[in-house]
């Protein structure tokens with residue numbers, strides 16, 4: 001359900017929507033690697049932030065969400081637009097004051113409406129200018145899809161002119177017709193700032209053969225000059241969601257495994273990206289054995305209000321996430337009218353918690369609006385129209401009704417022998433938006449047997465039993481067939497079906513369908529346990545050699561994917577049999 005909600009949230013098309021309709025179990029294991037002792041003095045230390053989405057503060061807050069007493073001005077994007085200017089100020093203060101920051105990298109979407117409001121860029125650049133002058137620490141930027149476009153208020157030339165001091169004026173080289181450049185960060189590291197955007201598109205990437213060959217040239221040049229190449233671009237290189245290339249295609253570069261293989265083999269180990277607004281680290285090993293890491297950094301002005309601190313030596317890449325937990329609320333209220341004392345008190349008590357509430361309100365608002373058949377764009381003659389219509393009707397009820405008390409979901413579930421544990425969650429929305437917030441924050445604390453996941457799974461079970469039981473087997477199988485031929489994983493479905501039968505005995509087709517759908521989609525969450533924590537960790541540095549270097553990596557990458565899927569399925573079957581069936 002969470003996944004299915006998330007997909008609608010991202011506004012993904014129907015085929016993908018059905019692909020996750022029932023696939024709803026999220027399983028995440030988290031690795032806790034501490035950010036230990038401070039790095040040696042010769043370490044290269046810097047901060048990375050992304051998707052700052054600066055907005056010019058309004059004169060007065062505008063109500064958006066009816067009935068929400070605190071977050072009534074939250075928006076569909078769940079980004080703290082009104083507070084953005086003050087969050088960015090606080091971030092730059094932290095950069096200026098910290099000894100762990102020698103320079104700052106910003107991986108795109110510097111402003112929110114740069115394409116139509118050029119003034120946002122003027123303001124943003126002024127903040128960076130002031131920061132550089134006062135701290136003496138350089139800032140390097142790369143454009144994101146919100147920053148410039150063709151026939152827009154801000155075109156490429158405007159962008160490069162406004163941010164001239166933040167990379168472009170010290171560029172060793174640039175790539176004509178793009179916002180790409182290279183610059184030396186210090187004696188050891190060279191930045192390849194790659195403009196991954198297509199200025200004629202709103203979100204999808206604009207990677208090209210020309211850009212790739214430029215990166216190759218620059219990586220080789222860096223090596224020849226005795227520098228390690230670090231790449232920064234706006235779009236993601238690796239999956240930061242299960243099967244991101246399928247369900248969130250506009251957020252990841254096209255041919256992403258090929259691109260990752262090339263980058264890794266050209267000697268690029270570190271890639272900094274944004275765009276997806278989640279905090280996630282992912283790794284990939286090329287067939288030749290070269291390892292590359294893609295650090296997606298969350299949006300600075302959206303929960304969890306985080307940026308990354310890196311410390312690099314030849315041997316080690318250390319990283320940790322740092323949070324903005326306060327802003328100058330006096331300056332905020334002096335600029336924008338309409339904040340209540342309660343809102344300000346909550347912000348002062350802990351901005352991060354406030355941001356989480358804001359995110360949950362915004363996500364619910366957007367998802368709720370999405371639960372209308374006409375919004376989903378499903379043709380009435382589509383084979384799965386009835387399935388989706390039924391599912392959505394039941395889902396809305398399960399999400400909106402109170403979990404506890406008389407006539408609540410707990411009572412309804414009990415009629416099906418489904419036990420919803422007591423908790424402080426108010427309703428289904430509360431738990432679903434909580435799980436969405438975990439995705440944004442990274443290092444997702446998913447534990448199959450935790451109370452939170454149990455409640456969630458049992459709500460899914462209730463949906464299946466109370467609601468979808470009326471949908472015919474034929475519809476489920478048709479939808480499953482459509483979907484799995486689309487994914488190319490038909491044989492997995494057969495295996496899962498057999499496995500399900502051996503564990504469950506006789507269960508409904510809907511339950512098989514759930515299991516079948518769940519498997520490929522959760523695989524990447526399970527596989528998130530790839531030895532690279534999303535937020536805090538230490539990895540082998542640029543000066544190290546991968547001892548596992550061997551050609552069999554190519555087969556390992558393939559078989560690992562299938563192994564992950566299958567192991568995930570077995571886990572899920574076990575858990576569902578325990579939780580749902582009892």
Ligand SMILES: [Ca+2]
Pocket residue numbers: 280281282528532533534
């Ligand atoms: Ca990860």
Ligand SMILES: [Ca+2]
Pocket residue numbers: 240279280281442443444528534
């Ligand atoms: Ca993650």
Ligand SMILES: [Fe+2]
Pocket residue numbers: 051053109144275276277299
């Ligand atoms: Fe963004």
Ligand SMILES: [Fe+2]
Pocket residue numbers: 109144145146234274275276
């Ligand atoms: Fe973006």
